[in-house]
Amino acid sequence: MNDRLSAQYWLHEKELTAYSSDAVRDRRRRAMELFEAKGFPSQRDEDWKYSSLKPVLSPHYALNSPCAALEDEHLEYADIKRFLVNELDAYRVVFLNGRYTSWLSDTTHQGFDVCTLSSAWKKYPETIERYFAQLTEDLGPLAQLNTALAWDGIYVVVPDNVVVDRPIQLLSFTSGSEPRAIQVRNLVVLGVNSQVEIIERHQSLSDQPTWTNSVDEAYLAEGAQLRWVKLQHDGPLASMTQHTRIQQDRSSRSQVHTISTGGRFIRNNLDIVLNGPGAEARMLGLTLGKGKQLVDHHTLVDHRAPNCISHENYKGIYDEGSKGVFNGRIYVHREAQKTDAYQQNANLVLHKTAEVNAKPQLEIFADDVRCSHGCTVGQLDEDALFYLRARGIREPEARAMLMLAFAEDALAGIDHPSLNAKLHKLIAGKLGVDLTLDL
Amino acid sequence: MLEIRELYASIGEKEILRGVNLTVKPGEVHAIMGPNGSGKSTLSSVIAGREEYQVTSGDVLWDGKSILELAPEERAHLGLFLGFQYPVEIPGVSVSNFVKTALNAVRAARGEEALDASSMLKKMREALQLLEMDKGFLSRSLNEGFSGGEKKRNEIFQMAMLEPRLAILDETDSGLDIDALRIVAQGVNGLRSAKASFVVITHYQRLLDYIIPDVVHVLLNGRIVKVGDKSLAYALEERGYDWIKKEVE
Numbered sequence: 001m002n003d004r005l006s007a008q009y010w011l012h013e014k015e016l017t018a019y020s021s022d023a024v025r026d027r028r029r030r031a032m033e034l035f036e037a038k039g040f041p042s043q044r045d046e047d048w049k050y051s052s053l054k055p056v057l058s059p060h061y062a063l064n065s066p067c068a069a070l071e072d073e074h075l076e077y078a079d080i081k082r083f084l085v086n087e088l089d090a091y092r093v094v095f096l097n098g099r100y101t102s103w104l105s106d107t108t109h110q111g112f113d114v115c116t117l118s119s120a121w122k123k124y125p126e127t128i129e130r131y132f133a134q135l136t137e138d139l140g141p142l143a144q145l146n147t148a149l150a151w152d153g154i155y156v157v158v159p160d161n162v163v164v165d166r167p168i169q170l171l172s173f174t175s176g177s178e179p180r181a182i183q184v185r186n187l188v189v190l191g192v193n194s195q196v197e198i199i200e201r202h203q204s205l206s207d208q209p210t211w212t213n214s215v216d217e218a219y220l221a222e223g224a225q226l227r228w229v230k231l232q233h234d235g236p237l238a239s240m241t242q243h244t245r246i247q248q249d250r251s252s253r254s255q256v257h258t259i260s261t262g263g264r265f266i267r268n269n270l271d272i273v274l275n276g277p278g279a280e281a282r283m284l285g286l287t288l289g290k291g292k293q294l295v296d297h298h299t300l301v302d303h304r305a306p307n308c309i310s311h312e313n314y315k316g317i318y319d320e321g322s323k324g325v326f327n328g329r330i331y332v333h334r335e336a337q338k339t340d341a342y343q344q345n346a347n348l349v350l351h352k353t354a355e356v357n358a359k360p361q362l363e364i365f366a367d368d369v370r371c372s373h374g375c376t377v378g379q380l381d382e383d384a385l386f387y388l389r390a391r392g393i394r395e396p397e398a399r400a401m402l403m404l405a406f407a408e409d410a411l412a413g414i415d416h417p418s419l420n421a422k423l424h425k426l427i428a429g430k431l432g433v434d435l436t437l438d439l
Numbered sequence: 440m441l442e443i444r445e446l447y448a449s450i451g452e453k454e455i456l457r458g459v460n461l462t463v464k465p466g467e468v469h470a471i472m473g474p475n476g477s478g479k480s481t482l483s484s485v486i487a488g489r490e491e492y493q494v495t496s497g498d499v500l501w502d503g504k505s506i507l508e509l510a511p512e513e514r515a516h517l518g519l520f521l522g523f524q525y526p527v528e529i530p531g532v533s534v535s536n537f538v539k540t541a542l543n544a545v546r547a548a549r550g551e552e553a554l555d556a557s558s559m560l561k562k563m564r565e566a567l568q569l570l571e572m573d574k575g576f577l578s579r580s581l582n583e584g585f586s587g588g589e590k591k592r593n594e595i596f597q598m599a600m601l602e603p604r605l606a607i608l609d610e611t612d613s614g615l616d617i618d619a620l621r622i623v624a625q626g627v628n629g630l631r632s633a634k635a636s637f638v639v640i641t642h643y644q645r646l647l648d649y650i651i652p653d654v655v656h657v658l659l660n661g662r663i664v665k666v667g668d669k670s671l672a673y674a675l676e677e678r679g680y681d682w683i684k685k686e687v688e
Contacts, residue, residue, distance in 0.1 A: 381527070383527045384527045384529050386489055386490075386511060387523065387526070387527040387529070388529075388537075388541075389488075389510065389511040389512045389515070390487050390488070390511045390512075390514075390515055390520075390521050390523075391512075391515055391537070391541035391544075391545075391597065391601070392512050392515035392516055392541050392542075392544045392545040392548065392601070393512060393540055393541055393544045394510075394512050394544060395510065395512065397540070397544070398512075401532060401540065402529070402532075404531070405529060405530065405531030405532045406531065408531045409531070
């Protein structure tokens with residue numbers, strides 16, 4: 001697999017860098033060389049101790065040119081309709097097998113750019129050179145692989161003082177009769193006091209194994225606000241590895257929801273770098289695992305400036321056979337006085353074959369800070385269950401009600417009623433109840 | 440409507456109920472009194488279907504049919520209600536949604552349609568009024584941060600909403616001040632009818648000043664050892680349980 005990916009790069013480097021400066025090409029090369037030197041992480045790596053990439057890497061993926069469309073690709077609106085938040089008036093950027101599908105998309109360049117990276121290579125080479133792969137140099141081999149091979153994803157650049165009027169729905173589909181491995185690369189650059197909201201979903205439409213390796217880079221200038229909902233509700237043969245890195249200047253705010261309810265293997269790395277004083281980050285996660293699912297969350301909050309706030313709340317519910325990992329690292333530099341960092345990770349383990357490995361990691365080098373963390377692993381409260389049932393609520397609904405109540409605060413801050421309703425529906429479906437419970 | 444015959448029940452190795460007999464007819468109010476550890480709460484849990492308890496012999500009949508094989512929710516669908524001694528706190532579930540879900544679950548099980556929003560609201564308002572409760576109460580998380588009195592009023596509020604045929608109130612009076620006690624009793628009395636029956640489990644005669652029982656039973660060591668009218672409750676209040684223990688021996 002390593003050699004095939006390496007060959008894929010060297011074979012297509014020319015296409016991949018056709019519109020790029022030498023500097024950008026060198027970044028890609030360096031990334032590929034790093035990947036070649038290191039290879040895929042194994043369970044001997046501390047960061048991958050509980051998650052084996054073997055099942056992700058074992059299928060024989062079709063590795064074509066990352067830049068050219070495939071012949072068997074086609075997608076109609078009817079194919080994707082059910083994956084959209086239809087009631088939501090949004091910009092829409094749709095990809096199929098890692099390539100932009102313009103006829104299903106609704107992008108804009110008026111006042112700000114909501115478009116694709118594949119068009120930006122040619123159209124905005126200076127912006128690309130300034131921002132592409134500048135946050136990801138030190139990341140692991142998967143991110144390096146992405147830097148080398150990435151061709152498409154969303155490109156969102158918002159000038160100072162502009163509020164993007166509608167949320168952006170990013171939809172990335174995989175399809176076809178062969179196993180597919182794709183790279184998705186998203187670049188978000190927010191000017192001073194600008195605002196944007198992204199709703200991201202990856203979905204396999206085929207009955208073949210798929211693997212999406214995605215990297216996000218987001219730059220928030222002073223006072224900028226970014227909200228990002230990542231919905232991971234993919235099919236049982238789909239794997240996802242993702243590294244998101246957000247760098248925040250003074251008084252900027254980010255809020256990232258990671259809702260992981262489907263897929264075979266999910267590995268999320270979410271890094272927030274708080275570079276300017278008074279920046280705030282909220283990171284929320286909800287994981288529902290069942291069957292052979294593995295969901296691995298690695299988060300990092302890097303407090304580099306004073307008076308920043310980070311608030312992290314990850315909830316997990318793990319049923320039969322599933323496995324979860326939560327590794328939450330908070331690093332407070334010596335300069336980052338008056339840091340307020342909070343981390344909470346609570347898990348319900350519903351079956352004896354389910355497993356959670358949770359590890360908070362706080363490294364604090366400033367003396368005047370408020371840092372707290374909590375981590376729990378438990379079962380559904382039998383007393384509460386009996387209480388609900390004694391009132392006439394059937395056991396499956398009673399269980400679902402308690403689980404939804406447990407999960408609810410990880411969905412806090414999602415303000416669109418239609419998105420909220422959609423998420424609740426997906427969650428209820430995953431919990432196996434048809435319920436119209438609004439809690 | 441409820442008939443308990445020679446009921447034996449245990450938790451783990453420990454036998455707690457040792458042959459309880461009790462018959463409740465429609466419209467009757469029964470009081471079960473007894474000292475700590477006599478099996479009062481076990482009896483209510485077994486009737487409501489709590490799975491930790493094993494019934495080793497005897498039966499519990501509802502309209503002549505055994506309910507021992509039924510799940511707790513199926514017993515609730517028949518019209519059984521248990522007012523908990525220690526209502527459970529459930530953060531994230533509001534009182535109104537809980538009650539709405541419960542009432543509609545019971546209605547669905549009986550083949551009735553879900554109550555529409557305005558009828559539901561009207562019903563809730565009436566129940567709140569009966570219990571002198573503020574409507575802000577509805578949007579609070581179920582029992583979370585409630586005072587002892589609020590929790591017990593919430594139980595009676597749920598009872599008023601569900602309109603059971605038989606309500607077992609397990610030490611609903613414990614931890615209540617005199618005003619809360621009066622309000623809770625008012626709630627119960629407001630629901631008394633020719634069809635609704637009550638089993639009031641209590642330590643003290645105090646509650647029975649407000650909810651006048653037709654029959655008073657004394658539970659001791661897992662058996663009902665004495666049955667009388669409300670004067671028995673006064674005798675217990677005055678003289679304690681020792682004289683009965685002696686009588687039994």
